[in-house]
Amino acid sequence: GNSVTQMEGPVTLSEEAFLTINCTYTATGYPSLFWYVQYPGEGLQLLLKATKADDKGSNKGFEATYRKETTSFHLEKGSVQVSDSAVYFCALNAGNNRKLIWGLGTSLAVNP
Amino acid sequence: ETGVTQTPRHLVMGMTNKKSLKCEQHLGHNAMYWYKQSAKKPLELMFVYSLEERVENNSVPSRFSPECPNSSHLFLHLHTLQPEDSALYLCASSQEASGGWETQYFGPGTRLLVL
Numbered sequence: 001g002n003s004v005t006q007m008e009g010p011v012t013l014s015e016e017a018f019l020t021i022n023c024t025y026t027a028t029g030y031p032s033l034f035w036y037v038q039y040p041g042e043g044l045q046l047l048l049k050a051t052k053a054d055d056k057g058s059n060k061g062f063e064a065t066y067r068k069e070t071t072s073f074h075l076e077k078g079s080v081q082v083s084d085s086a087v088y089f090c091a092l093n094a095g096n097n098r099k100l101i102w103g104l105g106t107s108l109a110v111n112p
Numbered sequence: 113e114t115g116v117t118q119t120p121r122h123l124v125m126g127m128t129n130k131k132s133l134k135c136e137q138h139l140g141h142n143a144m145y146w147y148k149q150s151a152k153k154p155l156e157l158m159f160v161y162s163l164e165e166r167v168e169n170n171s172v173p174s175r176f177s178p179e180c181p182n183s184s185h186l187f188l189h190l191h192t193l194q195p196e197d198s199a200l201y202l203c204a205s206s207q208e209a210s211g212g213w214e215t216q217y218f219g220p221g222t223r224l225l226v227l
Contacts, residue, residue: 004154036218042221043116043202043204043218043219043220043221044155044204044218045218046215046216046217049215089155099157099168100155100216102154102155103154104152104153104154
């Protein structure tokens with residue numbers, strides 16, 4: 001079946017450090033891939049997405065590249081800020097339907 | 113109001129109570145969703161409404177009863193809940209187009225505690 005595996009948190013970094021949150025997936029066909037972010041006390045927001053192999057999604061300094069050969073969609077940011085502290089969710093949509101398959105989320109804490 | 117709003121933001125109820133969660137979307141979307149978010153578990157899709165018709169019901173216990181009176185409003189009626197139903201309940205909406213699947217936009221959630 002379809003599944004998403006994210007690295008376990010929490011991840012704690014100092015401001016301006018480099019961030020990588022790993023995400024790998026298992027899916028039939030050609031899924032679309034997403035990163036959502038959940039700030040404290042808020043709902044989930046779409047951070048970026050990629051719909052086909054080798055696509056790079058980017059937003060707010062975050063990037064992720066759809067790697068079909070390694071079935072991965074790792075999230076990266078070159079220099080994190082305290083305001084990036086949140087929970088990050090990787091998800092996939094494996095067909096033309098409404099169902100997203102979610103990872104467990106990775107909590108990120110950035111210290112000044 | 114913009115985006116997706118949910119009320120109440122917090123709710124404490126006993127197992128014999130009846131309560132309702134409300135969701136309203138101000139985005140002109142035609143699909144709405146209820147999710148359950150529990151600690152240490154993936155986000156669980158509970159119900160999907162498209163054009164006010166329920167199109168998915170993922171084996172949710174009957175003590176949860178959704179209602180979608182129009183494309184902007186979605187309710188989740190709760191009765192005789194169990195303590196394990198304590199969670200964050202998220203509402204989302206999207207604009208469905210033929211042949212495509214669009215981004216889901218989430219509300220802030222209702223934090224439910226069942227005593």
